[in-house]
Amino acid sequence: MPKPRGRLSEWIPGLLVGQPRGSAPAADSWDDEALSLWTLQELSYRGFEDASDHAEWDPRALVVRYELEVALEARLRARWADHEPRAAVPVPADLPAALEALVAADDGPSLADHVRRRADLDQVLELLRQRSVYQLKEADPTTWVVPRLPTRAKAALMELQFDEYGNGNPNRLHAHLFARGMEAVGLRPEYGAYVDDALPETLELNTTLSMFGLHRRLRGAAMGHLAAFEMSSSIPARKIVQGLGRLGLDGAMVGYYDEHVEADAIHEQVAAHAICGTLAEDEPDQAAEILFGAFTCLDLEARVARTLLDAWGVDR
Amino acid sequence: MGRGPVSAPDFDHPDVVIHPHGPMLVRGASSVQDADGTVHRVERAVVALCRCDKSSRLPWCDGTHKVIPRR
Numbered sequence: 001m002p003k004p005r006g007r008l009s010e011w012i013p014g015l016l017v018g019q020p021r022g023s024a025p026a027a028d029s030w031d032d033e034a035l036s037l038w039t040l041q042e043l044s045y046r047g048f049e050d051a052s053d054h055a056e057w058d059p060r061a062l063v064v065r066y067e068l069e070v071a072l073e074a075r076l077r078a079r080w081a082d083h084e085p086r087a088a089v090p091v092p093a094d095l096p097a098a099l100e101a102l103v104a105a106d107d108g109p110s111l112a113d114h115v116r117r118r119a120d121l122d123q124v125l126e127l128l129r130q131r132s133v134y135q136l137k138e139a140d141p142t143t144w145v146v147p148r149l150p151t152r153a154k155a156a157l158m159e160l161q162f163d164e165y166g167n168g169n170p171n172r173l174h175a176h177l178f179a180r181g182m183e184a185v186g187l188r189p190e191y192g193a194y195v196d197d198a199l200p201e202t203l204e205l206n207t208t209l210s211m212f213g214l215h216r217r218l219r220g221a222a223m224g225h226l227a228a229f230e231m232s233s234s235i236p237a238r239k240i241v242q243g244l245g246r247l248g249l250d251g252a253m254v255g256y257y258d259e260h261v262e263a264d265a266i267h268e269q270v271a272a273h274a275i276c277g278t279l280a281e282d283e284p285d286q287a288a289e290i291l292f293g294a295f296t297c298l299d300l301e302a303r304v305a306r307t308l309l310d311a312w313g314v315d316r
Numbered sequence: 317m318g319r320g321p322v323s324a325p326d327f328d329h330p331d332v333v334i335h336p337h338g339p340m341l342v343r344g345a346s347s348v349q350d351a352d353g354t355v356h357r358v359e360r361a362v363v364a365l366c367r368c369d370k371s372s373r374l375p376w377c378d379g380t381h382k383v384i385p386r387r
Contacts, residue, residue, distance in 0.1 A: 104382070152327055163360055172359075234379035238372065265377040266364040269335050 001048050002039060002195045006032025008064075012039050015061055016051035024064045034203035037068040038195070041210040045137060046191055069211050073218075076208060079299055080292050089288045092280035096272040099224070102294050103231045108302025109309055109316040112236030115243035123312055124247060128187060129194040130202045130304065134209065135178040136191050139164035141213035142226050148219045149275075150282040156274030157223070160230075160267050174259070181253030201307050205300040212293060220286030223279055224293025227271035232298065233264035337386055339364035339377035350375040 004010035008027040014020045016039075027033035042048065043056035055061055080087070090098040115124055139161055146157055166172030179189035188194070198206075212222035237260035244254050280287040309316045333341045342348070343362050349355045356375065364377035371378045 159362060163362070167360055234377075235383065238378060261378050262364075262373060262376050263360075265339065265379045266341065266360070266362055268379070269333075269338055269341055269364060270362065273333075273335065 220289025221293030224290035228294035
């Protein structure tokens, strides 16, 4: 289990072995809150060796998880309202174009540009450690959404996820390609290896993905997030390939990003049109949610980028 | 319950889809010949073929169309 970052995350391990000490204390920082929620959500993925298998559905854990997710969602919605106080809801046919416009207008700082041009090896390794929290379970949070979608969006999401999962070949599964890449650059490839190094921004990016994936109510936001992620991925992946080459890194990590240049150029079309477009047609009330999810993806990525670039003293 | 369509329609599901200002998606191809005559094996269920001719991965789309001005 990860190293605690405050009162709540110190309390959680007791809960996860079925012996909580008293009731849950309030989190004493954003960091504490983010790590606590990440830990509780992780019970729905691979869990922890030292946690009880019953912890995932323990009502005491669910209460804490629910409260943390309510607070997280409120924060994300406030950011979206702040960014776009009167967001126009597009008619379903215009939704893919609205997504494209949202992604094109994104002016968040680019980590990929920095990697391509100037990053040193330590910075690239730090970035990979941050990325590994998600990339080692790449696509998994999105898979939760499959049974919650209408027919066309469901089939299209499966088409995309099948590619994420290597088209049935475990050696091509994207999370596995990333693990191989981690190994190739001398980092630990095992699931969750660098959670103790994760910035609160990285944890929030991950807890948001899990929350979007695990709440049926948030299916539109989950699909919007997916679309924005895929739509802002292939060109940055190419820049990272160039940066890794500049630093003399070759092999499996280059292979991972190389794969994403091509794969995400396909996925962005599938996500914008066949998934989000048809979801909005079939469930028009999801159009606004799709845009909220797309904005949230870009915004959370920008927060991670700003924090890392500032820590490195990079002008942005 | 009661969510979803009242009928079970036969959906359009073309093998080739041209995206406006974007690539051509092709489903179920096993090989593709590029403009130079080189044949590329296809290892995925769906591929995106470049239509702007500016991709660094021809014949595949690499997203470059998004950074070139639209005609």
